[in-house]
Amino acid sequence: MALEEAFSNFTRRDWERESIAGTVRLAIIGVGGFACQRALPAIHNGNYCEPTVLVTSSPDRATDVAEEYDVPHVIDYDAFLAGTHTDAYDSVYVATPNAFHSQYATAAADFGKHVICEKPLETTAERAREVVDACTTAGVTLMTAYRLQTEPTVRRTRELVREGAIGDVVQVHGSFSHPLLETASPDTWRLDPDLAGGGALVDLGVYPLNTIRFLLDCEPTGVYATTTSSGGPFTGIDEHVALQLEYETGATASCTASFDAHARSALELVGTQGMIDIESPFGGVVPQEIVVESGDVRMEYTGPTIDEVCEEFDYFGYCVLTGTDPEPDGEDGLADLHAIEAAYESAETRCRVALD
Template structure:
């Protein structure tokens, strides 16, 4: 790839290879803050999905959202599990607390519906396998909601890496931190180990983990990790995590995540012939600020952000409508859960865990 042309048509959808008609009708299961503030607007702004059903524990408090986004049906969880209004949607977006992902994803598959499920697929690898198996048995599409895989900065970085613009990647540095208690109470489900399945690693560390795997195009062979938690709100989950991944290419990824630090994120890949840096890749809105160095050349790109949530749902809808297998499929979700469980094992035992 010619470095001068690397940023041409930056926001192109390289996954969109044919024109398709129609939309995928979605039932949103779990109408929390992210669903209201990001998912519903992103779906409404997109091309290939539309929201037709909301599933919530408080139907009376969801009326405003239903009216704002012109959603015809609002169901409680029991009605959804029983299959009420199943003819009103084609697919399900599961956005509940992590421990309930499997229950609703499996129910959707049993109703013959496609599934896009928030990460992680479940709180354990075993429970996540049940989701993958149910979707395979039903013959429906399953996508793990790794929206960074549809984000232009990340996709352009993958192209640059696979075009050897920076040579062989030797080091990856990724970090993501967020002050959780500045916008959530101490009793949030994210700090409940049973509901979340973990803390900083599950909620934030999975972003540099999955994005690194996606860009390099291979899975890690080993992980070493440490965690730290203070008393009080973070007593039951990892408040901070640091983990190092080893890849079969010889690359090493050093990553950190924190639920109790200033909001910040970064991703840098250092190769034998250059480096790539993405500014703030994991914070929800990527500013499209990149620096690429290749040999003696250095280029910077700054462009308007793209709503990666909209891109994610359009990608899912496109895959369903065209019968295309999504890249962030169920196996992708299982792979990350295997690494997450190994990360916690490494932190408990103070030793590296082999993943080969």
Template sequence: MALEDCFANFTQRDWEQKSVAGTVRLAVIGIGGFARQRALPAIAAGTYCETTVLVTSSPDRATDIAAEYDVSHVIDYDAFLAGDRADAYDGVYIPTPNAFHGRYATAAAEFGKHVLCEKPLETTLERARNMVDACTDAGVVLMPAYRLQTEPTVRRTRELVRGDVIGDVVQVHGGFSHPLLKHASPETWRLDPDLAGGGALVDLGIYPLNTTRFVLDCEPTGVFATTHSSGEPFDRVEEHVAFQLEFETGVTASCTASFDAHASSQLELVGTEGKIHIESPFGGVVPHEMVVESGDVRTEYTGPTVDEVREEFDYFGYCVLAGTDPEPDGADGLADLRAIEAAYESAETGCRVGLE
């Protein structure tokens, strides 16, 4: 594969294979900071989805948001679970705390509605498996919100790997840090293990974990991890995590994540014939700055920024309308939780943990 072939149509949506009509009407379940600041604007700016229902604990306090995005219906969680306004939406988006994902996804599936759910799918592998089974039995689409899989930089990286541009991949280095308390209070649900299921690993480390699995198109066979917390308010979940994944191809991936470090993210793949470096892949709005070295050739690419969140909603909507299965699916979400639970076991025991 020639480098110029990859960069020639860098931002092309390769998943957009045919024309589709209409939009997928969404019920957004939970309108916290991310939903208000990122998800609702992304849906409004996109092509294939529209918000028709808001689900919140305080409908009376959401009138301004509903008016801003021209949303006709605002209901509370009990009303949603009872099936109110089910005729007003085709699918749901679930950005609630992780412990509630299964409850709302299962209810949506019972109503015959498609599900786009934030990651991780649930707080445990067992709970996530129940959620996946409910969606499978109902015959509805379940897509974990792995937005990296829908945006151009990571998709082009997978093409470069498949095209042997850097030879056989030997090492992957991925890291994501975000100073949580600069943007949230110590009472945030992300520091409650019952609501989140973990700390930096499930909230940030899942990005390099899932992205590595995606670009390698391969599953890890073992994991070794360490975690560290300095004290309150990180005394109940890990503040920092480092984990190494082993793959059956011989690739090792070294990944880190932190709730209490300077905001930073990077992904680098080193192969036998070259390397790929992506600058800031995990922040949400990717600057599309990457460097590819292949033999004696070094290419730097800088393109227009792309909102991963908009790409994610358009991809989900397109798959529903086109009747195609999204690449990130229930099995994908379960694979990440399997690796995450193994990483926590490794951190607790100090030993490598094998994966099936």
């Protein structure tokens, strides 16, 4: 692939193969910070989804949100589980704390509703398998909300890798850090291991973990990990994590994540004939800055910022409306949980752990 071709029409939606009409009606399960600040605005600005039901523990406190986005129904969790207003939505977006994902995703599948579920798919691979099986049995679409797989920079990078623009990928470096307590209180569910299933790895490190699997189009075969915590509000979870991963192709990857460091994300792929560097890929609004070196050619691209969350919901809606299987499906989310569990085992035993 010529680099000029890769940068031509950079923001194209290669997954959008046909013109379609209609929208997917969504029940938003969990009306927390991310749902209000990122998901609902993204759905509103997108083309293929519309919110029709809000599910929250405090319906009275969600009336302003419902009015802002013209959502006709607001119910509590018990009402959702009882099947209230199932005629008002086609799909659900599960944005609760991780430990409740399976409860609401499987209930939605039992109602015959499609599911887009926040990452990680659950707190353990075993519980994630329940979600996958429930959606398979019900014949509904299940998508793990890996927004990176839907946005242009990562998709163009995968094309370059597949076309051999940088030769064989040898090394990948991915990092994501965010000072959690600058935007959240110490009692946030993200610091509760029972609710989150882990710390920086499951909340932040899962982004480079999944994105690297997507770009290399292969699975890790082994992992060595270390975790550290300074105690206090980070007691019981990994405040910082570092992973060394081996892949089927012989490539290796190093991934780091932190709940208590300067906000920063980066992704770099080094091959036998070149390299690709993506600026700030994991923060949600990607600046579309990419540098590619292929042989003796170097090109830089900077385009308009892209809201990954908007891309994600439009991708999900398009898949449901066209009957297309999403790439970040339930098995994709399950594979990451196997890697996460192996990483925590490695951190505990201080040994490399093999992955099937």
